[in-house]
Amino acid sequence: MAKDPLYPNRRPALAADASWPGSGGLVAVTQLLQWHLCEVITRAKFNAYPYLELAICGFKQPRRAKKMAIERTFSIIKPDATKRNLTGKIISKFEDAGLRVVASKRIHMTQAQAEGFYAVHKERPFYGDLCSYMVSGPVVVQVLEGEDAIAKNREVMGATNPADAAPGTIRAEFAESIEANSVHGSDAPETAAEEIKFFFTDDEIVG
Numbered sequence: 184m185a186k187d188p189l190y191p192n193r194r195p196a197l198a199a200d201a202s203w204p205g206s207g208g209l210v211a212v213t214q215l216l217q218w219h220l221c222e223v224i225t226r227a228k229f230n231a232y233p234y235l236e237l238a239i240c241g242f243k244q245p246r247r248a249k250k251m252a253i254e255r256t257f258s259i260i261k262p263d264a265t266k267r268n269l270t271g272k273i274i275s276k277f278e279d280a281g282l283r284v285v286a287s288k289r290i291h292m293t294q295a296q297a298e299g300f301y302a303v304h305k306e307r308p309f310y311g312d313l314c315s316y317m318v319s320g321p322v323v324v325q326v327l328e329g330e331d332a333i334a335k336n337r338e339v340m341g342a343t344n345p346a347d348a349a350p351g352t353i354r355a356e357f358a359e360s361i362e363a364n365s366v367h368g369s370d371a372p373e374t375a376a377e378e379i380k381f382f383f384t385d386d387e388i389v390g
């Protein structure tokens with residue numbers, strides 16, 4: 184049934200009208216019913232669109248990014264870096280990555296502190312040399328805070344062996360050797376908590 188292009192929703196003239204071909208009550212009633220049917224279908228479609236769109240958009244919506252947890256991690260700027268006056272440059276790398284220094288002190292580690300801190304490596308052949316190296320000059324012990332801080336810190340530091348560290352990382356840019364590798368960072372939440380406690384009291388950490 185043709186619709187008026189200017190007023191598509193207006194009920195068309197009935198066949199009985201003078202402008203329509205043919206005449207008679209039956210034709211007029213049939214056309215009226217046809218028109219009502221068309222209207223009902225159109226309105227049903229129209230009403231269903233928002234729900235249809237909602238369903239499609241729901242599927243299309245990108246999943247919300249996983250919210251990262253705010254963590255704290257422990258960091259040491261080692262003697263090879265403090266000797267070469269690299270403290271500021273190293274801290275800038277952490278800050279540029281979104282990590283905040285919430286505790287910091289420059290200390291000269293005692294032999295007992297170095298041995299206790301690295302006790303996990305006691306059986307390793309490098310343990311003795313590592314402890315001697317850690318007491319060979321001042322270090323800066325720090326607590327870093329931020330989203331996913333433990334992983335982020337490790338990313339910024341680069342691989343333990345500078346030969347394997349990715350370009351742009353602290354160890355790739357500054358480390359001298361696998362031992363004198365400029366920085367230490369905790370490797371897991373449990374070790375981060377233990378290492379922070381090893382050097383800091385709660386009131387020394389200011390978030």
Ligand code: CMP
Pocket residue numbers: 304309313343361362363364366367368
């Ligand atoms: P760090 O992240 O402080 O953890 C343990 C440290 O041991 C490591 O960095 C290095 O300084 C040192 N280390 C690890 N492997 C070796 C190695 N093969 N030889 C010498 N020192 C090492």
